Every structure is written in C-alpha cells, then in structure tokens.
Amino acid sequence: MKDSSIKSISSSVANELEQFEGYMRDQMRSRAALLDTVIRYILRRRGKRVRPTLVFLSAGLCGGITDRAYVGASMVELLHTATLVHDDVVDQADERRGMASINAVWKNKIAVLVGDYLLSKGLLIAVKQSEFDYLRVTSEAVRRMSEGELLQIQKSKQKSLDEETYFKIISDKTASLISTCCEVGAISVTEDPKIRLALAEYGELVGLAFQIRDDVLDYSSRSSILGKPVGNDIREGKITLPLLYASRNASKADTKKAIGIVKSKSAKKKDIEEVMQFVVDNNGIEAAQAKALELQQQAIEKIVSFPDSVYKTALIDFATFVVKRTS
DSSP states (O other): OOHHHHHHHHGGGHHHHHHHHHHHHHHHOOSSHHHHHHHHHHHHTOOOOHHHHHHHHHHHHHTOOOHHHHHHHHHHHHHHHHHHHHHHHHHTOSEETTEEOHHHHHHHHHHHHHHHHHHHHHHHHHHHTTOHHHHHHHHHHHHHHHHHHHHHHHHHTSSOOOHHHHHHHHIIIIIHHHHHHHHHHHHTTOOOHHHHHHHHHHHHHHHHHHHHHHHHHHHHSOHHHHSSOTTHHHHTTOOOHHHHHHHHHSOHHHHHHHHHHHHHSOOOHHHHHHHHHHHHHTTHHHHHHHHHHHHHHHHHHHHTTSOOOHHHHHHHHHHHHHHHOOO
C-alpha cells in the first residue's frame, strides 16, 4: 500500500492512532528479558496500522470512538502480529517489512512462542475488560484464518482449484481479519446487531477485493512497483482468480499446460512468462479486476445508508483504494 494514500484515509483518526501507539506498547511489554527484546524488535518494524485504522473508522461511523475501541484495536493488532510471526515460520521467510524476520534472528522455536504470547495477550486484554463479544469475533477470525491456510496447503497438492474453493480460501485467510476489525469497531459503540452485521459484511467484501487485487497485481505489475517478484504466485504453485478466469476462455489443452506449469512449482523464467501471457491473452486480468470492482461496490452499499461523516468518507475511500492500488 502507498503510505500517502493510507495517511490520507486515516487522517480523521490520526490522534487516536498516535495514542494507540503508546497503548499498544504497554500491552506488549513483558518482564521476561528475551521476550521483551523480541517485542521491542517487532515494534521497530511498525507497519501502516491499517487494522487499527479500520477499527477506529468503524467506531466513528457507528457513533463515536471510545476507550473500548482502543481495547478492540489492540486485540486485532496483536492477533495480526501473531499471525505474521507464525506465517514467517511456516513460509520459512527471512524478511518481514525490510527487516530480518523473528525466525531468522532467533530461530523457529522462539518465533512460535512469541507468536503464542502475542495471541494470548490479545485474548487476555478482552478477558480483563470483560469484552466477551470481542473474544467471540476474534476467536472466530483465528479459526477461519487457520482453516483457510490449511485448505490452501491441501489444495496446493492437487492439480486444480475451482472458483468456489478459491473464494473460501481468500475469505478465511484474508477477509476474515478485515471483517473482524470493522465489526469490533461497531461492537465498541453499539449493540444493534444490524449495524454490527453491516460493518462485518463491509469488511468481508473489502477483504475479498483486496486479495483479488493482490492476485491481479502479481500478473500485471512491475517488480519495482510491487516490491516483490511478479509471478510469485506461479513460483509458489498458487492458482488464483486471474488464472481461473483465463481458463474459462482458453482451450483445454492450453489450460492444462498452464495449470501444469503452476503446479510443478519448479517453473523457470520462460515458463512463468508463458503462464502470464496465457492469462493476458485470455482476459484473466480484466475479469478478475472486474470482480474486485464488483465487490468494492457491494462493500460501499453496506455503509451507504449511514449518516455522512469523515469516517464514512474514509471507509468509502478505503474500499476504492483497495481495488486501485499499485502495490
């Protein structure tokens, strides 16, 4: 994501985000020397705080930002950070946000334990504040994210992937946490189930659009813009929506060849270029981007009836940004 775009979208909650930094540091602190060292290292590679931003914007949209929103924002950020630490272990990643990953510096065992610690801290924040609705929605997100990751691993060993399963994977792996952020923001200020559901559905749809745009960029962007090698999904054997949509328009023989290259997980540069050209020639990129735009519009419809405010404008802008970003 471009920092300038996110800064513009989050400007209406800039003060809350500044206060959140101190609150978050306090929640992550530990008396165990090694753990505290790792935590300080994590805090040095601070991201764009998209998820707390969504909590605060959703809370503002639904009535106002209270102390409860800080509890909810801390929960989702701790959960998100824990999953990133665990993901780096699973993926054997050496870097995260331009810095060495936790597992690269302290090895897998410590990385797993640190991830567990962050997850438990997030849950304990809710327990101490008796925020049981927060516990329900965040625990559900953890379940979905775990199931989505396992389903993707299972399907990666097979030679095909259907559209329904693709959406199940990205819904659970990506959209679930974004949906949780928005629902937590609503929970912090209202008990109205319809309002809570509207924000949860907004987040789910935006999350789907976000992941589809990610998959489109893997076929259409330049490495210098995306910040990672284009065609990375092909290298990793992932069948994503642009390839699925291209397969609808291609011959069985061409489709079989393209899928075979992806599933081999040993594609050379010329093979990757062949698959990317297959997707371009058969309109996979355009079709996938059209789907992302459709989901974006559905997301905006979920909040269009809310009173106009800076928070509503920011959430609409975020939905738009998600499908137009170049990195």
